[in-house]
Amino acid sequence: MKNLVGRAKENYREMKKEIKETYQRETSPAEGKENSEPVRVFYPVINYDNCIKCMVCVKLCPNQVFEIKNGFPVVANPMACDPDCQICGVKCPTRVISFVSKIRWG
Numbered sequence: 001m002k003n004l005v006g007r008a009k010e011n012y013r014e015m016k017k018e019i020k021e022t023y024q025r026e027t028s029p030a031e032g033k034e035n036s037e038p039v040r041v042f043y044p045v046i047n048y049d050n051c052i053k054c055m056v057c058v059k060l061c062p063n064q065v066f067e068i069k070n071g072f073p074v075v076a077n078p079m080a081c082d083p084d085c086q087i088c089g090v091k092c093p094t095r096v097i098s099f100v101s102k103i104r105w106g
C-alpha cells in the first residue's frame, strides 16, 4: 500500500513537471523566433479505429475542414477549424474526434 501511494505521488510529480514544461514550451518563442507572433493552432484529429464513415463530421462542419478520401473523412484544411465550434467532436456518434490545441510561434 505504501509503495502504491509512493508511486502515485511520483506519477503525480512527473505529470506536473510535464505539464509545466509543455506550458513553457508552448507559451515561449523558440530560439531565433523571439520577435515572432504567437499563432493558436487548433484542429480535429480522427481515430480511424472506430470511425463508422457516417460523414456526420463532414456534413456538419461549417468551414469545410474535412474532405472525403477513399471513403474516409480526412482533415484536409486544419487551419480553417474554429476553436469555438467543436460540433464535429460533440456529434460524432462514436466520439472518435479529438482536438489538437497549441500555440505556434512565427
Ligand code: SF4
Pocket: 044, 060, 061, 062, 063, 064, 065, 066, 080, 081, 082, 083, 085, 086, 087, 088, 089
Ligand atoms: S470544430 Fe467545427 S470548424 Fe472545426 S472541424 Fe469540427 S465542425 Fe469543423
Ligand code: SF4
Pocket: 046, 050, 051, 052, 053, 054, 055, 056, 057, 058, 073, 091, 092, 093, 094, 095, 096, 097
Ligand atoms: S462523425 Fe465520427 S464516425 Fe462519423 S465519419 Fe466523422 S469521424 Fe467517422
